Amino acid sequence: MRRLSGLLIRILIAVLLVMPLSGCWDRRELDELGIAMGLGIDKKGKEFILSAQIVVPGEIAANQKGSVEAPVTLYEVTAPTLFEALRKMTVISPRTIFLAHVQVAIFGEELAREGVADVLDILLRESKIRRDYYVLVSKAKEAREVLRILTTLDRIPANQLSNSLKVSSDSYASIAAIKIEDLVNGIAAEGDEAVLTGLVIQGDEQEGEELNNVKRIDAAARLRLKELSVFNKDKLMGWLDEKESKGYNYIKNRIGSTVGYITTDGGTVAFETINCSTKIKVRIINDKPVYDIHVKTLSRIAESNSEIPITDLEMIKKLEDMAAEKIVKLMESVIEVEQHRYKVDFLGLGQALQQKNAKLWNKLKPEWNNKLPELEIHCHAEVDIKKAGTTNQSLKKSMEET
Structure with a gap:
């Protein structure tokens, strides 16, 4: 019986080894x-x-x-x-x-x-x-x-x-x-x-x-x-134009890494977003949805031709606020397009409502696109600048100090 079992095992192994050589029915040269x-x-x-x-x-x-x-x-x-x-x-x-x-x-x-x-x-x-x-x-x-x-x-x-x-x-x-x-x-x-x-x-x-x-x-x-x-x-x-497309990707949480810039009195500072997350919260007030879109980003200063001291904590906070305001404007630009230019919900606001309150969504769904202009939407952004790249100030600023 053991000899028979061993023979069956050897036959099974041989069959498995030969099978790939036979090819499949749809194989082509x-x-x-x-x-x-x-x-x-x-x-x-x-x-x-x-x-x-x-x-x-x-x-x-x-x-x-x-x-x-x-x-x-x-x-x-x-x-x-x-x-x-x-x-x-x-x-x-x-x-x-x-x-x-x-x-x-x-x-x-x-x-x-x-x-x-x-x-x-x-x-x-x-x-x-x-x-x-x-x-x-x-x-x-x-x-x-x-x-x-x-x-x-x-x-x-x-x-x-x-x-x-x-x-x-x-x-x-x-x-x-x-x-x-x-x-x-x-x-x-x-x-x-x-x-x-x-x-x-x-x-x-x-x-x-x-x-x-x-x-x-x-x-x-x-x-x-x-x-x-x-x-x-x-x-x-x-x-959509470039700004509106960026706003779309921020709202849809599709930002992996990107770049942006801020213009100040002292010059221009470019920053790189290295992490970004977006959450859409829906509140129901008087049987109507109210949206709060929250974006949080982690960024670093990638380039500076500015004279501002980018190591100063107060200045970093100012740059963070300016960058956050710019992200909010990007989101507001594409929301304007959704609500008034095309009047179709490509931002997924209806889907967010459905997840929050399916009963209210089913009630509003038949006339949803017509209701888009009436929706109350608030955009918020928080930018955290952790690094100033590999140098703490611009080369121009360093040259002026020598």
């Missing part, structure tokens, strides 16, 4: 695949235009010194439905389009204004596409135009966009890195609307499509992330 890194979706009339940025394997693997061809190519198809467009891509591609490595999907502004619900439904149903890629809106341009621009630091433009979103959202307050599932949740959520970061072409678009664009020190065209777009359900309503 690399030279049979066209690996898509970026998708662009536009709409003209009733037709969808699908663009896929495909890696050219030979150019990516080739010696970087003497590249003579673009590292990516762009396939475009037009069809009445996006599902058909995905399948129709095989008509113009000599390889099976492999979608599992998509890094970004870009919506043209015209499509976004018309509505993206049907597009999202198809993208989520498509089992060959993972759900961890970022989504952007191409401002005033078609998505396919954006995907034609060649980039410098990363030879695959979709990769560069993905990396830029990650870095910018962590270090600069006007950008938000939104993945497709975040967008879907934002559209489906009660009392909260979605936003997406915008994307523009900066420079000469035609030259940006040429290989010479990546051979110049100063590229003729670049892709630039461009603040936030505001949605009402699945339709793009409009855009």
Whole structure:
């Protein structure tokens, strides 16, 4: 019996070792695949235009010194439905389009204004596409135009966009890195609307499509992330400017690290926020919600061309108060946009009320957007400057003292 048990164990081990060699049912040889890194979706009339940025394997693997061809190519198809467009891509591609490595999907502004619900439904149903890629809106341009621009630091433009979103959202307050599932949740959520970061072409678009664009020190065209777009359900309503986008991220507790500055009589002081937290408190007064938005930040002085003594505790307190006032103004600017320009709740005030008092939320929900201008909202900020960087005063001040 023991010998039989030992034999069964050895057979089981052998089977487990052999299984990986057999491959899976959907395995493809690399030279049979066209690996898509970026998708662009536009709409003209009733037709969808699908663009896929495909890696050219030979150019990516080739010696970087003497590249003579673009590292990516762009396939475009037009069809009445996006599902058909995905399948129709095989008509113009000599390889099976492999979608599992998509890094970004870009919506043209015209499509976004018309509505993206049907597009999202198809993208989520498509089992060959993972759900961890970022989504952007191409401002005033078609998505396919954006995907034609060649980039410098990363030879695959979709990769560069993905990396830029990650870095910018962590270090600069006007950008938000939104993945497709975040967008879907934002559209489906009660009392909260979605936003997406915008994307523009900066420079000469035609030259940006040429290989010479990546051979110049100063590229003729670049892709630039461009603040936030505001949605009402699945339709793009409009855009926020840089200050309003920063205010949005403060209120939504999406600030990792960012920079700001204060202008005083003695000059300008720049500070870096290294930690930030936001809490939204809802009070119910006379059957109406009253909001208190509290932001607390930990910062350090990053630059000073000012003559003020930045080691003086009284001066530090003054700088903290000035920085806090500036954050409050950023938040108030975007609240003004929500209440009076767009009148849609992209700040999630309804969601905060729902968490506080679901019964009152259900009562106010049918006319919530119409009630936004009437809401009482108070903004508070507390800035704690712990460090003055690696030096205690500006070089200019030190020179004057010698």
